[in-house]
Amino acid sequence: MHQIREIAHKNGIVLQNDGIIKPMLSELVQKTAANKPIVVLVDEYDKPILDAIPNEMARAEDGRLVLKEFFETIKTEDAHIHLLFVTGVSKFSSEKKGIVDYEPKRKRDNGK
Numbered sequence: 001m002h003q004i005r006e007i008a009h010k011n012g013i014v015l016q017n018d019g020i021i022k023p024m025l026s027e028l029v030q031k032t033a034a035n036k037p038i039v040v041l042v043d044e045y046d047k048p049i050l051d052a053i054p055n056e057m058a059r060a061e062d063g064r065l066v067l068k069e070f071f072e073t074i075k076t077e078d079a080h081i082h083l084l085f086v087t088g089v090s091k092f093s094s095e096k097k098g099i100v101d102y103e104p105k106r107k108r109d110n111g112k
Helices: 002-010 020-034 047-054 055-077
Strands: 040-041 081-086
Touching: 002 020, 020 040, 020 055, 047 055
Parallel strands: 040 081
Antiparallel strands: none
C-alpha cells in the first residue's frame, strides 16, 4: 500500500479508497490514466517471494497473495493500460526439453 500512496502523492492524486489495496490500485490506475492510457512496469515481481523461500514460507505466501490481488486488479483496469511489462529474477533453462512452444505458426514469405 505504501507504494500506491507514494505514486498517488507524486502525481497529485488524492485516493478516496485509502486502506484497501484493490480499490486503491484501481483508483490510482483510473486517475493516472485520466488523459491517456498508462504504462505499468513491474520489475522483479518474484524477488520478495524467492527471498522468503524456504525459511519464511508464511512471508512467501503473503507475497503471493499480494501479487494475486495486484494482477487481478490490473486485469480489471485493462482499458486504462497501454502496456504492462513484467520482469522477474527467476532463471529459466534455454533447453527446449519440457517447454511447450506457444508461438503461432506463420506463413513463410513463399506462402507455405
